[in-house]
Amino acid sequence: MPHILTSFAEITPNYRALFCDLWGCVHDGVKPFPAAVAALQAFRAQGGIVILVSNAPRPKPSVLLQLDRIGVPRDAYDEVITSGDATQYAFLSGAVGQKVHHIGPMPKDQPFFSEFADPALAKMAAENPIELVPLDQATGVICTGPNSEFDETPDDYRAAFLLAKTNGLKMLCANPDIVVDYGDKRIYCAGALAQLYEEMGGEALYFGKPHPPIYDLARRRLAAIAGEVDDSAILCVGDGINTDVLGGMQENLDSLFLTEGLCAGQFGPADALDAEALDAWLDAEQRNPTYVMGTLR
Structure with missing residues (x-):
């Protein structure tokens, strides 16, 4: 059974850096969680490095603007890395060809095609422009989420996915998350659409958590700040058992699972978790976080 924490400060002396999830851990898409922000600020004040590692399909510059807008202070973190950043490397390297069909909310996800945290990516985009085309003209698919993320479900895309599969198109999934809580509403993410595409016989490629590319990028950015x-x-740190925790396990990194995100209320009150129910659930999920707590505080 993982160790259940009452305070993040119990373990902070053991670590130099955090790969910390954003949505559901630091904010809910609308407002920041004050206790989580304070915990990150305290970790940094002790010399720790906070890398926010998000499965957001948008690149770092766009996510920074979102964090500023909803009030997450910049002294709570050192760096931001997104699934969008990691996916852009494959996208601009031609992994799905030069004519791609985009599935995702616009203009919200327009920055995926126009903003780049890495100048090398901006150069690649200028030298090898990608054309967005209708599905029947595409050489591949980029999915950043449902087109209408508050109203649509994966089933709304069955007809389009049948055509894409028939044409042998690969899908780049820019956000492996299945769902996310936006305020008090749960919405589908690109991962749910990619999952359906695979179930229908299509091929999907992933670059965010729990897959290696985003961790490779996180380690490179961390090394740029602090050396090896x-x-x-x-x-x-995160609330995704199949993203944050699984990713940590696969990368041989310790993990802190926050139960009051996607699994809110499942194991009792945040400050009095039911250890027996939690242990049984983790065993069934075959996941083994190093630590557990209700919320980051």
């Missing part, structure tokens, strides 16, 4: 940091000194 041993994996034993890195802690993954």
Whole structure:
């Protein structure tokens, strides 16, 4: 059974850096969680490094603007890395060809095609422009989420996915999350659409958590800040059992699972978790976080 924490400060001396999830851990898409922000600020004040590692399909510049807008202070983190950043490398390297069909909310996700955290990506985009085309003209598909994320479900895309599969198109999934809570509303993410596409016989490629590309990018960005940091000194923090925790397990990194995100209320009150129910659930899920707590505080 993982150790259940009452305070993040219990373990902060053991770690040099955090790979911390954003949505459901630091904010809910509308407002920040004050206790989580304070915990990150305290970790940094002690010399720790906070890398926010998000499955957001938008690149770092766009996510920084979102964090500023909803009030997450910049002294709570050192760097931001997104699934969108990691996916752009494959996208601009021609993984799905030069004519792509985009599925996702516009203009919200327009920055995926126009903003780049890495100048090398901006150069690649200028030298090898990608054309957005209708599905029947495409050489591949980019999915950043449902077109109408508050109203649509994956089933709304069955007809389009049948055509894409018949044409042998690969899908780049820019956000492996299945669902996310936006305020008090749960909405589908690109991962849910990619999952259906695979069930229908299509091929989907992933670059965010729990897949290796985003962790490779996170380690490179961390090294740019602090030099080489041993994996034993890195802690993954998040509410996604199949993203944050699984990613940590696959990368041989310690993890802190926050139960009051996607699994809110499932194991009793946040400050009095039912250890027996939690242990049984983790065993059934075959997941083994190093630590557990209700919310980051």
